[in-house]
Amino acid sequence: METVPDSERTGLIGALPPSWRPYAALMRLDRPIGTWLLYWPCLAGLGLAGVDGRWDLVGWFLLGAFAMRSAGCAYNDIVDRDLDARVERTRLRPLASGRISLKAAWGLTIGLCFVGLVVLVQLPLTAALVALASLALVAAYPFMKRITWWPQAWLGLVFSWGALVGWTAAWGSLALPGLLLWGGSIFWVVGYDTVYAIQDVEDDALVGVRSSARALGGRVKGGVALCYALALGLWGAALWQLKPTPLALLALLPVALHLGWQAMKVDAEDGAGALALFRSNRFAGLLLALACLTVGLSRGG
Numbered sequence: 001m002e003t004v005p006d007s008e009r010t011g012l013i014g015a016l017p018p019s020w021r022p023y024a025a026l027m028r029l030d031r032p033i034g035t036w037l038l039y040w041p042c043l044a045g046l047g048l049a050g051v052d053g054r055w056d057l058v059g060w061f062l063l064g065a066f067a068m069r070s071a072g073c074a075y076n077d078i079v080d081r082d083l084d085a086r087v088e089r090t091r092l093r094p095l096a097s098g099r100i101s102l103k104a105a106w107g108l109t110i111g112l113c114f115v116g117l118v119v120l121v122q123l124p125l126t127a128a129l130v131a132l133a134s135l136a137l138v139a140a141y142p143f144m145k146r147i148t149w150w151p152q153a154w155l156g157l158v159f160s161w162g163a164l165v166g167w168t169a170a171w172g173s174l175a176l177p178g179l180l181l182w183g184g185s186i187f188w189v190v191g192y193d194t195v196y197a198i199q200d201v202e203d204d205a206l207v208g209v210r211s212s213a214r215a216l217g218g219r220v221k222g223g224v225a226l227c228y229a230l231a232l233g234l235w236g237a238a239l240w241q242l243k244p245t246p247l248a249l250l251a252l253l254p255v256a257l258h259l260g261w262q263a264m265k266v267d268a269e270d271g272a273g274a275l276a277l278f279r280s281n282r283f284a285g286l287l288l289a290l291a292c293l294t295v296g297l298s299r300g301g
Contacts, residue, residue, distance in 0.1 A: 022094035023108055026077060027070035033279050034073065037192075038159055039065035040285025041185045045166025047293030048181055048238065052170040057122070061166065064119035071112035072138060078105050079142035087203040127169035134161040149215040152193040153186070160185030177241040181292070184234030188259075188284070191227030194220060195262070196278040199271035218268060225263035232256050235288065239295045251294045255287035 013024045028034060042061040046054070077084065077095045084096035094100040120128050137158050144151035163185050167178030190212065197204070197213035198220065204211055216223040232252060239248045262277050262284070 022099045023104075026074045026094045026100060026105060026108060027112070028073045029070075033282055034069045035062075035066045036282040037189075037285060038069045038162060040162075040282075040289045041160050041182075042162030042166040043289040044185070044285075044292040045163040045168075045178055045181055046170050047166075047289055048177060048242065048296045049167045049170035050296040050299055051293075054170055057166070057169055060119050060122045061162070064116055065162070067112045067115035067119065068138075071109050071116065072141075074105055074109040074112065075139075076142045078102065078109070083207055083209065086207045087200070087209075089200060089203065123165070123169055124172070126173060127165050130168045130174070131161075131165045134158060137161070145209050145211065147210075149210045150190075150212050151210065152190045152197065152212040155193050156186035156189035159189045177238045180234050180238035180241065184231040184238065185288075187227045187231040187234065188281075188288075191224045191231065191259075192262075192278055192281045192284075194224055194227070195266060195274050198266075198268060198274035201268075201271075213268070216268075220268045221263070221266045224266050228259040228263055232259065235291075239291070242299050243295050248295050251291035252288075255284055255291060258284045258287060 011030055013021050013030050016024055024030070039062055042065060043058065046057055046061070051057075077093055080090075081093075081095040081102075084090035084093050090096060095102070095105055120131060123131065137154070141151070141154050141158055144154040148154070160182050163182040164174065164178055167181065168174055171178065194212040194216065197211040200209075200211070201213050203209075204214055212223065213220055232255070235252055235255075236249050239251065242248070258280070262280065265273065265277055267273055
């Protein structure tokens with residue numbers, strides 16, 4: 001029986017020594033999309049607040065996003081190892097297939113958290129405290145799919161938290177524009193993770209895992225469109241708070257067009273297409289960050 005997925009034989013992971021490959025797979029080293037999705041809200045918050053001379057945080061946030069996303073993937077697999085073994089798409093994951101011990105997975109997770117700690121101490125105290133406040137949400141996330149039909153909403157709280165950290169790092173305290181940016185990012189995450197969940201609807205139904213894609217059923221296209229519309233509305237409100245001119249809102253036009261294209265392409269029956277749409281959100285996040293940076297740096301004008 002096949003016990004090693006193709007992704008561990010080719011590409012970046014395939015180039016590593018065989019003994020390293022299961023650990024790289026546990027970190028999703030071949031799937032950087034999660035790192036980008038965690039990173040862009042951080043950069044958007046920092047940019048919207050005007051950076052305030054902390055350009056070094058552009059790099060530190062990227063390292064932190066990589067370390068904490070990797071740690072989150074390992075922790076998620078620890079919690080979900082029994083469920084993963086029963087789902088076709090995830091049965092070959094290192095823990096589910098028995099190629100990594102539970103002790104080794106915990107060791108990797110803790111090591112990655114230490115990298116996150118290095119990033120944490122680079123932040124101003126207020127921003128560091130805001131970042132630490134997310135840990136309870138992160139720890140609870142893997143259990144949400146067992147108790148709610150909307151685990152994507154919980155993921156939204158977690159994956160968009162960087163907007164608050166980035167904003168506070170440059171602004172010095174939480175304020176309405178940063179909170180609006182965070183709120184919009186929550187709806188963005190709910191939208192794109194609902195798209196991601198489309199590919200697992202059948203397997204999730206078999207093992208009893210809940211998701212927004214299952215909850216919405218044939219209405220998933222409209223649900224994703226509504227989430228993206230709410231995201232854009234809250235992002236627009238955040239920009240307006242800082243620069244109340246129509247020109248500021250035009251900065252969101254590229255990301256609005258991209259999300260509109262996504263919403264039109266969503267198909268509840270097309271798992272492969274859903275994965276491609278989900279991955280395209282790395283560009284949506286970049287466009288959001290650029291919009292926030294443009295408005296944030298132009299506030300004095």
